[in-house]
Amino acid sequence: MRIIKVLLPLLLLAVFSIYLRINYESLPVAVGSAMQFLPFLLAALALLFTVYFNQGRLLHLSVLLLLLFIALGQAWLEPTVHLTVVGVLLPLLILLLMLLPEQGVTTGRAFAVHAVVLISLAFMWWLTDHEPAWLNDYLMHDWLPVRYFDWTAVPQTVWMSGILVFLCLLMLLALRQDVITTAGLGVVIVTMLLLHEQMHEISRVVFTSAAFLLLLFSVLQLSWRMAYLDELTGLPGRRALREKLRGLMGIYTIAMVDVDHFKKFNDRYGHDTGDEVLRMVAAKLKQVPGGGSAFRYGGEEFTLVFPGKGIDDAKPYAEAVRETIANSAFVINRQSGGKKPSSKNKTAQITVSVGLADSITNASTDATLKQADKALYKAKKRGRNRVSV
Incomplete structure (x- = not known):
C-alpha cells in the first residue's frame, strides 16, 4: 500500500x-x-x-x-x-x-x-x-x-x-x-x-x-x-525511460503506445477531458502484466518496456492491455470542456495502437525504440486499435 x-x-x-x-x-x-x-x-x-x-x-x-x-x-x-x-x-x-x-x-x-x-x-x-x-x-x-x-x-x-x-x-x-x-x-x-x-x-x-x-x-x-515522474499521469517520464533503457541488457521488448484520434477527441471535448483520457490510459498501462514497465513518452504517447522478453513473449501482454483499454467505457463530462454542457454524461470508447520491437533484431536501445515507433505507425495505417511488429 x-x-x-x-x-x-x-x-x-x-x-x-x-x-x-x-x-x-x-x-x-x-x-x-x-x-x-x-x-x-x-x-x-x-x-x-x-x-x-x-x-x-x-x-x-x-x-x-x-x-x-x-x-x-x-x-x-x-x-x-x-x-x-x-x-x-x-x-x-x-x-x-x-x-x-x-x-x-x-x-x-x-x-x-x-x-x-x-x-x-x-x-x-x-x-x-x-x-x-x-x-x-x-x-x-x-x-x-x-x-x-x-x-x-x-x-x-x-x-x-x-x-x-x-x-x-x-x-x-x-x-x-x-x-x-x-x-x-x-x-x-x-x-x-x-x-x-x-x-x-x-x-x-x-x-x-x-x-x-x-x-x-x-x-x-x-x-x-x-x-x-510525469505530473499529469503519475507515470515515470522520458528521463526515467532513458535511464531504464540504459540499464537494459540481453533480450528485451519495447512497445510504443499511442492514443487513437486523441487530437480530434481533445478538440471536441476539451483539454480537461483529454487529460482524463490520458490518466485513464496511464492507469491501465501501469497494470500491464508480464513484468512490463509503463512510461509517458510525451503527449498522447506512452512506452512499455518488457525486460527479458522477445516480441513473441511480450505481444500477448501488449494485446491484453490494448483490449483492457478498448473495453473500458470512458465517461465524458462535457461540462469541463467542449461546445455545450450536457445534462447527461455519455461514454466513449478509447483505443490505443501499439508498435513492438525487440533487441533480437536491433543492435541498441535507440534502434529498438525507433523500430517500435515505426511499428506503431504501421498499426495506425492498418486501422488503429491493434498491435503491430
Whole structure:
C-alpha cells in the first residue's frame, strides 16, 4: 500500500532515533560532542534545499522546528505559560500549513503564507509576554483528573492539542498519501517529544536531528518526483525511460503506445477531458502484466518496456492491455470542456495502437525504440486499435 510507503521513512527514523537515544551514552566522546552541532547542520541543509526546490511548506516546518530547538536550548520557554502557549498553538499552526496548498517560496501567495506564519509567531510571543487572564482559565486548566498526567510536566491542554493535530494529520495522510503530510506528522510528533523532554539535551539533539533528516528526505523525494515522474499521469517520464533503457541488457521488448484520434477527441471535448483520457490510459498501462514497465513518452504517447522478453513473449501482454483499454467505457463530462454542457454524461470508447520491437533484431536501445515507433505507425495505417511488429 502507498500509505505504508510514505510512512516508511518516518517509521525508520523513529526506530533509529529511539535506538540512538537509548545508546547515546555509549558513543565515543568525540562523536557525542560533534552530535551537538548536527541539528544546526541539518537545519541549514533543510533550509537551503527547501528554498532551492521552492517547497514553501517544508521551509516553514524547518523554520518552526529550528526556532523550537533554539528556544528550548536557551530556556526561553518557561515550564508554565510559555511552554503551554507554544505547545498548544504550534501544532495547530503546523496543521494549518498542511491544509494550505503548496504556494512555493517567492510567489505572491507564498508571501501571504509567510505573513500568516509570522503573525502566528508574533501572537504566541504576545501571549507569553502579556499573559492575559484567560490563559489560566483555558490553556492552563486541568480538564481531566491530574493522576492521568502525573508522568509528564506538560499541561493537559498541550497534549490535547497535539493529539488532535496528530489524528487530523493521520486522516489527511490517508487521503493524500504524500511525503509533505508525512513530514508534518513527524514534526508534530517531535514537537511533543521536545516539549515533554524539554530540558534534556540529548533528547533535543537526537529527536530534532531525526526530524530534520525527515524534512531533507521529503524535499529530495519531491525533487526526484519532479524530475522523473510525469505530473499529469503519475507515470515515470522520458528521463526515467532513458535511464531504464540504459540499464537494459540481453533480450528485451519495447512497445510504443499511442492514443487513437486523441487530437480530434481533445478538440471536441476539451483539454480537461483529454487529460482524463490520458490518466485513464496511464492507469491501465501501469497494470500491464508480464513484468512490463509503463512510461509517458510525451503527449498522447506512452512506452512499455518488457525486460527479458522477445516480441513473441511480450505481444500477448501488449494485446491484453490494448483490449483492457478498448473495453473500458470512458465517461465524458462535457461540462469541463467542449461546445455545450450536457445534462447527461455519455461514454466513449478509447483505443490505443501499439508498435513492438525487440533487441533480437536491433543492435541498441535507440534502434529498438525507433523500430517500435515505426511499428506503431504501421498499426495506425492498418486501422488503429491493434498491435503491430
